[in-house]
Amino acid sequence: MSSVPERSEIDEEYTWDLESVYATDDEWQKAYEDVAERVEELQAYEGQVTDDAETLHSVLELRDSVMRDVSTVAAYARMRRDEDTTNQEYQALTARAQSLAADAQSAASFIDPELQELTREEFDGLVETEPALELYDHYVDDVLRMKPHTRSAEVEELLAELGEVTGATGEVYNMLSNADMAFPSVEEPEGEGKGEAVEITQSNFTNLLKRPDREFRQQVYEEYFDEWESMRNTVASAYKNSVKADVKTARARNYDTAREAALDGPNVPVEVYDTLVESVHDNLDKLHHHAELKRQALDVDELQMWDLYMPLTGDEGPDVEYDQAAEYVVDALEPLGEAYQSRVAEGLESRWVDVYENEGKQSGAYSSGTYDTQPFILMNYQDDISSMYTLAHELGHSMHSQLTKDEQPFVYSGSVSYTHL
């Protein structure tokens, strides 16, 4: 643990199988060019979306096929970059894919405003002429619902074009925190490696905060946040501008708040969000009680930030290596039935998961993929129980994506962040 390996030192069986998406970067390049061509075809439909049922069906089908391929082109580049965020080749591929995605959004931006000129009844009439349009029934409901927040075709095109720009400070922040920021080393206080230097990283940080030696924990905590503090103006500026972009974009779409805008896409009433936050606030006493129990268990006068990650039992819990964790998780899924269990096992076998930390790797964990790829998982696995929980959590997302793809056509294959509940 004392130093982070290079990407090339990681065993292939513990890396995700991105070759199953594109066997080589050349294949990616071909896919990129192919879809870029179809983006241009799409543009030719401007002004004709609702001419007749057949045209409407053609344009929606073409849009689906473009978006489907763009998402895979973008996901591959992004996941390759996340393997090592300092890799300039994949930074460049990611940038090109982002531009392609913005171009595709922009090229498709006339569709919704044109559709919104239809009434629900007129659409039903078109379905009678072209029954294949039935597929888009719920989609059209959604588009009509968004009419008060959809601007003219020229404004929608501009908003789509500027989509990349409004997300820019998030990307800069990401580069700072994942690719560039480095944290000091601390001295291993105990055990085999006693006295050795341990480099604090984004992914071993919470783990180091589970060590029984309280002074060590405090040192880790302070060194880690001193580093963040030294970047406080940069981070604050990135955050401020990210909020500003959200607010401006929300206003441009006639929303009162960025929160409302964020929730309206997946059709979630603001009240649901507010109720959630309120319920958490109303039940903070449980959290405080838990903190008090932890204080007692750790036998300290005052619970500090560097105590919060300690388990109530006062030790780190047993080590769990990745292979063992995978077995435990599959076993624990027994209540969901054999079909579910074996689908998870199959996924693990076919290298859904990019397991271990390496130099430059994106911190944290996520489940990601597209309609046409496996539902990949990025982790920074740390041989402990908490990492095992993360594996189980991300596998939940991945199975959700997988089962959605099995059951739903592309146009309805999106999922909502409420999955976390």
Next chain:
Amino acid sequence: MSSVPERSEIDEEYTWDLESVYATDDEWQKAYEDVAERVEELQAYEGQVTDDAETLHSVLELRDSVMRDVSTVAAYARMRRDEDTTNQEYQALTARAQSLAADAQSAASFIDPELQELTREEFDGLVETEPALELYDHYVDDVLRMKPHTRSAEVEELLAELGEVTGATGEVYNMLSNADMAFPSVEEPEGEGKGEAVEITQSNFTNLLKRPDREFRQQVYEEYFDEWESMRNTVASAYKNSVKADVKTARARNYDTAREAALDGPNVPVEVYDTLVESVHDNLDKLHHHAELKRQALDVDELQMWDLYMPLTGDEGPDVEYDQAAEYVVDALEPLGEAYQSRVAEGLESRWVDVYENEGKQSGAYSSGTYDTQPFILMNYQDDISSMYTLAHELGHSMHSQLTKDEQPFVYSGSVSYTHL
């Protein structure tokens, strides 16, 4: 020089007189509120700009008065922030002023598209009715010239609203390089302070590269750029996104390139820019000859980056303290006449210049101010000849602004970056 003082340690006579702009931050707040109100008044004219000569004159006059005050409100906040870029209060004031400026741009965004509905002849007719419109004659020429690059009122409003967002990564970069990045200390190799630690800063860097000790220079150079290298992904991402924003905005305004867009505002043909660059390229042999002379004078086998700042004479030149430099500069301006000389001396006397480096101060040097403020100068003066040249250079800009303001109404008081030639 070995450590940078706090802002509060700087003698008032060597700071700029921002109290002459607003005596207190409360005064700033009042000015802010006052102009924010007039921004709303401006919006009421939408759709009526060319109704009649009187309305046109009123709206242009109101716009001028709003823009004039907004620029002063923004300049004060920004210059206060630049005194110490880590000061959160002035970061917040700057952010509010930027939002106000974006709101004002957005509120005024309908004016140009509405004016562009006029022909030149129709405008001349309006001038006959309302002779005060004569003032806007050249301005209207400019607006009509921009017609092919002006979008509809709703797109122009959105572009104005998003103006802040498209500049966001520049601001993040600015925070990184001026407020957060710190450079290592090196050991003073000679003279009185021999052996003492000298902190490398953004503003003493080029100065340290003028030291005769070549090994010391190399060390300074490498320590400085190692620090930049450690932030290379963040900086590259900020730059990439800044370029992207320029390109997207240029395209939105029907320009082929960002370069064309940047030059068209001040009505500079792209050929002028290209010819400039070409002329420099065609004459690189002089630069290379100069470098060869420097190599010989320094008596080194190969000229390195850390040799480039060395004067040909091989030493740093005499120390020039600020007061002495100010005298030299005023004396040297004799050929421009006594009126010019005494205006410069008066400006220096009335604290145009914020002279010395302090913790968190914006690096580099600039001349800045508005139609209603003195033409202030920010420096990081280093007691040497090169700083004296910078003082003379910035005073040139400031006198240019001052004389422009003396001679021109607000609407024509802008100046062009070609001033550097």
